[in-house]
Amino acid sequence: MARPQRFLPEISLRFVPVWRRNLRVWRKLLLPSILGNFGEPVLYLFIFGYGFGRLVGQVERMPYMDFLASGIACSSVMFTASFEALYSAFTRMHEQQTWTTMLNAPLNVDDIVLGEVAWAATKGALSGAAILLVAAVAGLVAGPAALWVLPLSLLIGFCFGAIAMIVTAVSPSYDFFLYYFTLALTPMLLLSGVFFPLRELPDAIATVAFLLPLAHAVALVRPLMTGTVTHGLVLHVVVITGYAAVALVVATRLLRRRLAS
Amino acid sequence: MAVIRARGLTKRYGERTVVDGIDLDVQRGECFGLLGPNGAGKTTTLRMLLGLTLPTAGELEVLGHPVSTAARAMRTRVGVVPQVDALDPEFSVRENLETWASYFGLDGVVAGRVNELLDFAGLAGRADAPVVDLSGGMKRRLMLARALINDPDLVVLDEPTTGLDPQARQHIWRRLRQLRADGVTLILTTHYMEEAERLCDRLSIIDGGRVVADGVPRELVEARIEPFVVELRGPAGRCWGRETGVSLAERSEDAGDTLLLYARDERPLLEALSGRRDVDYHDRRANLEDVFLQLTGHELRD
Numbered sequence: 001m002a003r004p005q006r007f008l009p010e011i012s013l014r015f016v017p018v019w020r021r022n023l024r025v026w027r028k029l030l031l032p033s034i035l036g037n038f039g040e041p042v043l044y045l046f047i048f049g050y051g052f053g054r055l056v057g058q059v060e061r062m063p064y065m066d067f068l069a070s071g072i073a074c075s076s077v078m079f080t081a082s083f084e085a086l087y088s089a090f091t092r093m094h095e096q097q098t099w100t101t102m103l104n105a106p107l108n109v110d111d112i113v114l115g116e117v118a119w120a121a122t123k124g125a126l127s128g129a130a131i132l133l134v135a136a137v138a139g140l141v142a143g144p145a146a147l148w149v150l151p152l153s154l155l156i157g158f159c160f161g162a163i164a165m166i167v168t169a170v171s172p173s174y175d176f177f178l179y180y181f182t183l184a185l186t187p188m189l190l191l192s193g194v195f196f197p198l199r200e201l202p203d204a205i206a207t208v209a210f211l212l213p214l215a216h217a218v219a220l221v222r223p224l225m226t227g228t229v230t231h232g233l234v235l236h237v238v239v240i241t242g243y244a245a246v247a248l249v250v251a252t253r254l255l256r257r258r259l260a261s
Numbered sequence: 262m263a264v265i266r267a268r269g270l271t272k273r274y275g276e277r278t279v280v281d282g283i284d285l286d287v288q289r290g291e292c293f294g295l296l297g298p299n300g301a302g303k304t305t306t307l308r309m310l311l312g313l314t315l316p317t318a319g320e321l322e323v324l325g326h327p328v329s330t331a332a333r334a335m336r337t338r339v340g341v342v343p344q345v346d347a348l349d350p351e352f353s354v355r356e357n358l359e360t361w362a363s364y365f366g367l368d369g370v371v372a373g374r375v376n377e378l379l380d381f382a383g384l385a386g387r388a389d390a391p392v393v394d395l396s397g398g399m400k401r402r403l404m405l406a407r408a409l410i411n412d413p414d415l416v417v418l419d420e421p422t423t424g425l426d427p428q429a430r431q432h433i434w435r436r437l438r439q440l441r442a443d444g445v446t447l448i449l450t451t452h453y454m455e456e457a458e459r460l461c462d463r464l465s466i467i468d469g470g471r472v473v474a475d476g477v478p479r480e481l482v483e484a485r486i487e488p489f490v491v492e493l494r495g496p497a498g499r500c501w502g503r504e505t506g507v508s509l510a511e512r513s514e515d516a517g518d519t520l521l522l523y524a525r526d527e528r529p530l531l532e533a534l535s536g537r538r539d540v541d542y543h544d545r546r547a548n549l550e551d552v553f554l555q556l557t558g559h560e561l562r563d
Binding site for chain 2 (some may be wrong): 014017018020021024025028029096097098100101102103104105106107108260
């Protein structure tokens with residue numbers, strides 16, 4: 001009778017109530033959450049951008065602060081989505097038993113994973129929007145083409161949310177997340193053109209950096225915010241979407257095993 | 262019509278067999294008990310009934326749905342009260358019910374149902390209280406109310422009254438009897454034998470993943486146990502029991518510090534005991550706990 005489960009996640013609109021549950025909770029904690037979206041990245045942008053900008057002057061024929069703003073927008077989406085799919089999701093899975101309880105309703109593991117990753121994407125996009133707003137007010141954004149950053153933030157957030165969900169799926173405790181930060185997120189932050197152009201790195205390292213999703217996110221977002229020309233648009237979107245899709249499949253399969261064996 | 266029909270239901274984890282070929286038939290409108298010591302396979306059986314874990318072998322239909330392929334459709338008609346109170350701590354009582362309704366696709370249309378359930382659970386006055394402020398009994402009542410949001414045909418309860426004070430247990434029992442009177446089928450696990458005797462129309466006792474007895478509680482007691490029991494406690498009691506008591510009873514059982522004597526007629530025992538002020542004893546009717554211990558033994562299970 002044991003039926004082989006389908007390989008791919010079962011995509012159904014049942015993920016929406018899972019997403020909406022998290023939205024309801026978020027609305028209760030609106031103020032600290034929004035402050036978190038603006039706070040740290042804005043400090044980075046202005047203090048780092050100002051101090052360092054005076055030192056380096058122009059980067060890629062633009063003021064350093066303009067260059068940095070798009071990088072900070074991407075890294076902020078990455079960290080916000082990752083935090084949500086790591087710490088907050090783990091709390092719901094492990095501490096509060098929210099997920100195991102949801103499985104008593106007509107929801108299955110696939111709905112929960114998709115709902116959680118979609119929520120991480122939403123929070124990522126909110127933080128991307130916050131940076132975009134601040135950058136626009138500060139005159140660091142070239143034109144309305146930058147509005148494309150909003151849907152892109154959703155995609156980038158989905159990608160990092162899905163990858164983080166894999167980590168959550170195999171994590172025995174909160175401490176485990178530190179490996180992911182130290183071995184994956186921090187190196188990616190430093191190697192993806194957020195703070196300086198990738199061209200400054202040795203070719204071999206730059207090539208490795210382009211195997212990771214954040215470099216593609218920055219390559220997409222920077223031209224939109226600074227009004228320069230995008231190169232390799234399709235490739236960047238395909239890489240990010242590919243990471244997102246594969247990570248969603250892997251996370252779903254791991255969590256099926258963890259929650260419903 | 263059978264609400265639950267299981268044949269040869271089996272669950273193995275590697276070499277370990279947790280559920281070993283269980284047959285179950287639960288009829289519409291009855292309250293069915295699943296009893297057994299810790300580790301007997303009760304919770305795993307419930308998880309299979311709900312489609313939360315796949316059986317290794319066997320056939321299983323719940324509400325006419327084959328669970329292996331239609332668990333989601335089946336769960337739209339089922340309510341579940343799990344062992345632990347997993348309420349959303351960020352939400353109020355009402356929001357917990359509304360959020361749960363949304364998982365069934367029932368948003369918007371449930372305001373009336375939510376109010377009804379708040380009354381049912383005796384929580385109408387606490388609708389806007391955060392659930393973290395509720396007592397253990399209130400949380401349990403809310404869990405039961407939440408499980409009814411979809412007006413289910415079958416309610417599955419895993420140890421519904423564990424850890425509750427007597428008032429809260431009585432309240433849950435009244436509500437469960439009310440549900441059964443309304444035609445809802447109930448299946449519950451419990452460690453409280455008097456709860457099973459009061460609530461269940463029929464029950465199965467399982468141990469080591471197998472059904473070791475099943476039937477109507479009163480009939481199980483009558484068929485397996487002499488009607489009268491005298492419990493002899495302490496060294497003096499046990500000593501009297503071994504030397505004198507056993508000859509006046511049909512059967513005896515040693516349960517550590519207590520010797521149990523089972524008799525078809527209790528009068529000879531009570532007469533013999535009447536002059537013995539040094540012997541600590543208690544006489545009672547045989548009950549389901551005697552059946553349970555006879556079948557599953559006195560040893561600790563975990």
